[in-house]
Amino acid sequence: MTQPVPPERTTSPGSVVLRCENVVKVYGDVPVLHGVDVTVREHEVVALIGASGSGKSTLLRCAGLLETVDDGQIWLDGEDITDPRVDPDQVRRRFGVVFQAYNLFPHMSVVDNITLAPRIVHGIAPAAARDEAMALLERIGLTDKADSYPDKLSGGQQQRAAIARAIAVRPRALLLDEVTSALDPELVGEVLSLVRELATQGLTILMATHEMGFAKQVADTVCFLDQGVILESGPPSQVLGAPVEARTRQFLTRIVDAGRL
Amino acid sequence: MTTGPSAVELDRRAYRLSRARRSTLGALASTLVFALLAYLTITNAPGWPRVRATFFDLEIARESVRPVLAGLWVNLQVLLIGAALVAVLGLGIALLRTLRGPIFTPLRIVSTIYVDIFRGIPLIVVLYLVGFGVPALRLEGVPTSGFVLGTAAVVLTYSAYVAEVFRAGIESVHPSQVAAARSLGLSHRQTTRLVVLPQAVRTVTPPLLNDFVALQKDVGLISVLTVTDAVRASQIIVGQTFNFTPYVLAGLLFVLLAVPSARLADHFTVRALRRQQGGSR
Numbered sequence: 001m002t003q004p005v006p007p008e009r010t011t012s013p014g015s016v017v018l019r020c021e022n023v024v025k026v027y028g029d030v031p032v033l034h035g036v037d038v039t040v041r042e043h044e045v046v047a048l049i050g051a052s053g054s055g056k057s058t059l060l061r062c063a064g065l066l067e068t069v070d071d072g073q074i075w076l077d078g079e080d081i082t083d084p085r086v087d088p089d090q091v092r093r094r095f096g097v098v099f100q101a102y103n104l105f106p107h108m109s110v111v112d113n114i115t116l117a118p119r120i121v122h123g124i125a126p127a128a129a130r131d132e133a134m135a136l137l138e139r140i141g142l143t144d145k146a147d148s149y150p151d152k153l154s155g156g157q158q159q160r161a162a163i164a165r166a167i168a169v170r171p172r173a174l175l176l177d178e179v180t181s182a183l184d185p186e187l188v189g190e191v192l193s194l195v196r197e198l199a200t201q202g203l204t205i206l207m208a209t210h211e212m213g214f215a216k217q218v219a220d221t222v223c224f225l226d227q228g229v230i231l232e233s234g235p236p237s238q239v240l241g242a243p244v245e246a247r248t249r250q251f252l253t254r255i256v257d258a259g260r261l
Numbered sequence: 262m263t264t265g266p267s268a269v270e271l272d273r274r275a276y277r278l279s280r281a282r283r284s285t286l287g288a289l290a291s292t293l294v295f296a297l298l299a300y301l302t303i304t305n306a307p308g309w310p311r312v313r314a315t316f317f318d319l320e321i322a323r324e325s326v327r328p329v330l331a332g333l334w335v336n337l338q339v340l341l342i343g344a345a346l347v348a349v350l351g352l353g354i355a356l357l358r359t360l361r362g363p364i365f366t367p368l369r370i371v372s373t374i375y376v377d378i379f380r381g382i383p384l385i386v387v388l389y390l391v392g393f394g395v396p397a398l399r400l401e402g403v404p405t406s407g408f409v410l411g412t413a414a415v416v417l418t419y420s421a422y423v424a425e426v427f428r429a430g431i432e433s434v435h436p437s438q439v440a441a442a443r444s445l446g447l448s449h450r451q452t453t454r455l456v457v458l459p460q461a462v463r464t465v466t467p468p469l470l471n472d473f474v475a476l477q478k479d480v481g482l483i484s485v486l487t488v489t490d491a492v493r494a495s496q497i498i499v500g501q502t503f504n505f506t507p508y509v510l511a512g513l514l515f516v517l518l519a520v521p522s523a524r525l526a527d528h529f530t531v532r533a534l535r536r537q538q539g540g541s542r
Contacts, residue, residue: 022267071270082269084276 014042017077017204018063018173024071025058032058034228035072040173043202047215047236050225051251056208057100059225060175063206064097077172093121096166096174100181102158104150104165111137111146114165122169129168136164140194156187160194167198174198176207212255216240224248318506325498325507332494333514339412339480339490344473346416351423356453358424359431372424379421384482388414392486411483419476426472430465431457467533470526477519481511491515 018040025033033055040046048056061067063074065081065088074082081091104113114136115129124132137143140160150158159179166174176195180188192214199205199218209215215222216236223233224245232245243249266274303309357365357372379387391414396405404410434457442452484493491514495507 024270071266073269082273084273084280 014044016040016075017042017044018206019075020059020063020072021074022072023059023062023069023074025055025062025067026070032228033062033069036225036228036230038206038223038230038233040204040206042204044221045199045205045207045219046221046223047219048206048208048223048225049210049212049215049239049251054225055228056225057177060097060177060206060208064095064175065091066097093117093169094172096169096171098159098163098166098174098176098179100178102150102155102162102182104158104162106150109147109149110142110153110161113150113161114168117165117169133164133168136168137161140164154187155183156190159183159187159191163191163194163198167203173204173206176205176209178208178210180209180211212240212252224251226251314504316505316509318504321498321502321504321506322510325495325510328494328498329491329507329511329514332489332491333511333518335408335488335490336480336483336515337518339408339415339483340477343412343415343419343480344476346412347419347423347476350416350420352427354420354424355427355431358428361449376421376424379418380425382418384415384418384479385485387418388482388485390414391417392483407483407486407488411486411488415476415480415483419472419479423469423472426465426468427461429468430461433464434460463533463536467526467530470522470529474519474522474526477522478515481515 016039018038020036020038023033023036024031036055036059038046038048038059048059050056058067062069069082072082073080076091076094079086079091081088104110105116108116111130111133114133115124115126118124118129118132119126134143134146137146140163142157142161142164145153145157145161150161153161159182163179179195180191183191188211192211195205195207196214196218207219219236221233222236222239223230224239224243224247225231226245226247232239232243232248239248240252243252306312354372354375357368358376360369388411392407392410395403395410431453438456438460439452442456443449447455481490481492484490484496487493489497491511492508495511498507499505
């Protein structure tokens with residue numbers, strides 16, 4: 001892809017891209033998020049970890065405006081996107097979202113999946129959109145699958161195509177919702193290495209993940225979510241290596257026991 | 262979270278509420294304007310006085326309420342008996358069509374031909390054939406009443422449609438469900454009864470209710486067999502008064518009958534949809 005050459009990752013903090021402040025989300029009577037604060041800076045990778053049902057996915061869905069928050073605010077580039085006066089479509093086109101179950105459109109070929117938003121939403125000419133999509137596909141090694149339909153692809157290939165679809169619109173931030181959870185173990189690697197590559201290129205990423213080893217490698221910040229609040233956050237070496245909170249230690253012990261770290 | 266919503270959230274709620282109010286008012290206004298325009302267009306039409314006298318005569322409507330309602334009771338009986346028979350017969354035919362194995366080939370063929378024929382013939386033709394053809398055979402013990410034969414004709418036609426709906430439902434159940442049931446040692450029949458059908462019926466409830474609503478008005482067609490149903494009762498009064506108001510009245514009563522079923526169908530459709538999408542959060 002012909003994206004402007006991304007700056008090298010630096011240790012100095014960039015400007016804030018995404019900021020969640022005191023986010024509250026309730027489903028019926030069940031409070032899922034209890035007042036969550038997360039900040040994602042430019043070129044930064046923030047990993048949300050925590051048990052199933054801890055609210056990781058919900059937070060991502062709130063940020064991507066796929067859910068309405070019940071309190072608190074979320075800013076994208078300094079704009080309060082939870083303000084009902086803001087056009088949500090305008091906000092959503094600035095995010096790239098990748099789902100756990102890929103969610104490719106089954107009635108479209110891979111390349112059509114990728115060019116859909118550039119053509120329809122961003123008004124890019126079909127030929128140009130296709131060229132860019134082909135360049136993307138070459139980068140992720142799926143050139144020969146461009147005109148295949150999703151059901152002809154393996155899970156890993158589908159998820160890589162879904163990631164290509166998400167970054168084809170050059171989003172300000174990428175929201176990754178447990179992108180490897182639905183994959184067979186031997187297919188996890190190819191997807192993770194693609195995400196790693198995107199991170200190295202400087203994409204701003206907020207991701208929910210169960211892959212602790214991956215979070216340790218790639219994330220700049222790890223946030224441990226427990227019962228709808230962020231119990232602990234910091235660099236991976238601290239949160240995953242020397243957690244302060246008892247619940248974090250408990251969670252990590254269970255992961256280690258399951259042979260996942 | 263005992264502190265209650267923040268000022269920002271309260272402001273958002275107030276804004277959403279005002280937007281909701283505004284769109285409600287807009288809907289109300291556009292509905293009123295539309296209704297007014299429709300009313301003015303119709304009442305200013307050159308033939309309106311004539312139409313009003315012929316189709317909307319309140320005096321005649323009042324006089325025909327009783328006989329038309331009595332006729333509607335006949336329709337209701339045909340509907341309820343018919344719907345029950347259609348459900349049983351339709352399911353039976355659907356099951357025959359899904360039977361596997363060479364022994365069942367004749368049954369499969371017969372049920373396929375049945376569905377092809379009765380989905381193809383207009384209901385009114387079936388009514389004539391059954392209602393007038395069967396009595397003409399003058400067989401011993403075969404009923405000749407228009408009520409019975411009319412119901413039979415309606416059941417024959419609708420069973421063909423409903424069988425196809427059931428079949429679609431049965432085929433929509435994922436093969437992995439059958440595999441799971443068979444792996445537990447359930448026989449084909451037990452699998453069908455305990456695993457496939459419950460899921461199939463749930464899926465096809467909305468389209469079935471839609472067929473029920475259609476059946477509700479089609480029972481009015483048995484009037485061609487001189488059964489004194491709502492339509493036939495109206496026809497008799499029309500013959501005496503040369504005024505069409507009773508037809509309008511009968512039509513209105515059929516609509517009133519259909520509204521609850523239609524709402525029920527909507528309700529089930531929404532629920533089925535929600536269940537299908539459940540868990541995708």
